[in-house]
Amino acid sequence: MSARSFPSDFLWGSATASYQIEGGATEGGRGPSIWDTFSHTPGKTLNGDTGDVADDHFHRWQEDVEHIKNLGLGAYRFSISWSRVQPGGSGEFNPEGIRFYSDLVDGLLAAGVKPVVTLYHWDLPQELEDAGGWTNRETAHAFARYARRMAEELGDRIDVWTTLNEPWCTAYLGYGSGVHAPGRTEPLAALQAVHHLNLAHGLAVQQIREVLGDSAKTSITLNLHVFRPDDPSSEADLGAVRKVDALANRAFLGPVLEGAYPADLLENTASVTDWSFVQDGDLEHIAQPLDVLGVNYYSTARVKHFSGEGERQQADGHKNSAGTPWIAADDVEFLPQPGPYTAMGWNIEPAGLTDLLVSLRDSYPDQPLMVTENGAAFEDTVVTEDGVARVHDVERVSYLHDHVDALGQARDKGVDVRGYFAWSLLDNFEWAYGYDRRFGIIRVDYETLERIWKDSAHWYRRLATTNTLPATDDVSPA
Numbered sequence: 070m071s072a073r074s075f076p077s078d079f080l081w082g083s084a085t086a087s088y089q090i091e092g093g094a095t096e097g098g099r100g101p102s103i104w105d106t107f108s109h110t111p112g113k114t115l116n117g118d119t120g121d122v123a124d125d126h127f128h129r130w131q132e133d134v135e136h137i138k139n140l141g142l143g144a145y146r147f148s149i150s151w152s153r154v155q156p157g158g159s160g161e162f163n164p165e166g167i168r169f170y171s172d173l174v175d176g177l178l179a180a181g182v183k184p185v186v187t188l189y190h191w192d193l194p195q196e197l198e199d200a201g202g203w204t205n206r207e208t209a210h211a212f213a214r215y216a217r218r219m220a221e222e223l224g225d226r227i228d229v230w231t232t233l234n235e236p237w238c239t240a241y242l243g244y245g246s247g248v249h250a251p252g253r254t255e256p257l258a259a260l261q262a263v264h265h266l267n268l269a270h271g272l273a274v275q276q277i278r279e280v281l282g283d284s285a286k287t288s289i290t291l292n293l294h295v296f297r298p299d300d301p302s303s304e305a306d307l308g309a310v311r312k313v314d315a316l317a318n319r320a321f322l323g324p325v326l327e328g329a330y331p332a333d334l335l336e337n338t339a340s341v342t343d344w345s346f347v348q349d350g351d352l353e354h355i356a357q358p359l360d361v362l363g364v365n366y367y368s369t370a371r372v373k374h375f376s377g378e379g380e381r382q383q384a385d386g387h388k389n390s391a392g393t394p395w396i397a398a399d400d401v402e403f404l405p406q407p408g409p410y411t412a413m414g415w416n417i418e419p420a421g422l423t424d425l426l427v428s429l430r431d432s433y434p435d436q437p438l439m440v441t442e443n444g445a446a447f448e449d450t451v452v453t454e455d456g457v458a459r460v461h462d463v464e465r466v467s468y469l470h471d472h473v474d475a476l477g478q479a480r481d482k483g484v485d486v487r488g489y490f491a492w493s494l495l496d497n498f499e500w501a502y503g504y505d506r507r508f509g510i511i512r513v514d515y516e517t518l519e520r521i522w523k524d525s526a527h528w529y530r531r532l533a534t535t536n537t538l539p540a541t542d543d544v545s546p547a
């Protein structure tokens with residue numbers, strides 16, 4: 070295979086999220102979020118890890134902007150901690166918190182890097198959760214007010230405004246399986262959260278456009294799931310795929326891009342709810358035209374219709390939880406995958422990314438796309454060579470290489486994919502897995518908080534600065 074080139078305006082970036090990197094949890098007037106509460110609750114995160122300090126980005130952001138600049142990236146995707154800029158989630162805003170993000174944005178612009186902002190990456194102000202969180206419709210309105218204020222403060226300095234990151238995780242892992250904050254395990258609550266998140270997105274897009282006009286580029290980032298039927302010729306297995314596809318993908322794509330919830334979703338979940346929390350006019354609010362749809366992609370899942378005999382398999386990484394993210398889907402089982410796997414136990418299948426992008430284009434031909442997260446956790450080792458610390462993360466380089474190539478294959482088929490963001494810029498607080506799983510292209514030493522470029526960072530710099538993906542057999546970092 071020969072090298073593959075990308076157009077000069079293709080956006081190469083890297084991504085992070087506030088709670089995963091910032092630390093400074095009680096500094097600068099920040100209020101508590103559900104992830105502070107959750108991570109401080111015994112048994113919720115591996116080793117009891119919390120984001121109290123994380124990568125200390127709150128104090129080291131200037132150094133981090135230098136790394137982004139030196140990597141030659143065109144864009145940086147970060148999220149705003151809602152409770153840092155509005156401690157209670159409604160009412161008073163916190164000028165010191167707003168200044169933190171305003172300075173960060175100015176720093177990025179001075180470095181020639183486009184800021185791609187996410188308004189919500191899971192850290193809901195605790196006060197809002199105390200009032201019901203995403204099960205409460207009022208949270209959507211509070212989110213729209215917060216979005217409006219951010220548009221007023223950061224204005225035209227932001228390249229892309231992303232409302233939500235992965236509402237699937239918020240709704241189903243936060244309120245269904247309970248492995249994420251706030252740790253609730255109630256099927257009805259999960260579906261209410263789905264709708265109120267969709268509503269929050271639509272209301273926020275309208276507020277941002279009202280403040281900034283049509284020049285504002287708006288977006289939502291979804292973690293769309295690629296489901297493979299165990300037996301592609303089995304009607305039952307194809308039905309299983311349709312059922313989880315409705316819950317995971319079309320529950321968001323439907324309202325956001327088509328202005329309707331899929332009929333089969335409403336039917337399949339009738340034992341849980343009649344969806345009467347969807348009010349007249351909501352879908353018109355939700356279905357705002359989007360400048361770009363953000364897609365996060367890591368892995369694929371294999372599913373099968375469960376006949377009811379023996380024990381149902383649940384090899385999707387959620388089997389140890391008290392609840393399930395797969396609401397009203399007891400007749401679907403998740404089968405183990407062939408591998409190879411990342412340190413998360415996630416199956417590595419780059420072709421899934423090509424398939425996903427092509428199928429989105431087939432369903433929504435005029436919708437521009439961007440891959441807003443892709444990356445992998447592996448067990449990294451630090452070695453000292455000639456007095457310099459190095460991480461030869463060959464598996465991560467090859468993961469990134471093969472997925473960028475898969476993205477290129479979708480572009481070859483005419484899919485309008487405009488950018489790629491590696492997850493993550495830095496090793497960070499990997500939610501329920503704490504600091505144990507490292508996704509960074511830059512290593513963070515959690516004792517000294519020192520940053521070390523892994524080989525993948527050197528490799529990514531070359532890609533971002535040359536717009537050329539080296540051939541498969543050439544994944545050398547230099």
Ligand code: PNW
Nearest residue numbers: 086234235238292365386442492499508
């Ligand atoms: C995404 N799942 O999370 C998030 O956007 C990041 O904050 C996170 O660090 C990254 O991917 C790696 O995990 C996910 O269980 C978490 O299917 C869990 C799942 C998917 C995405």
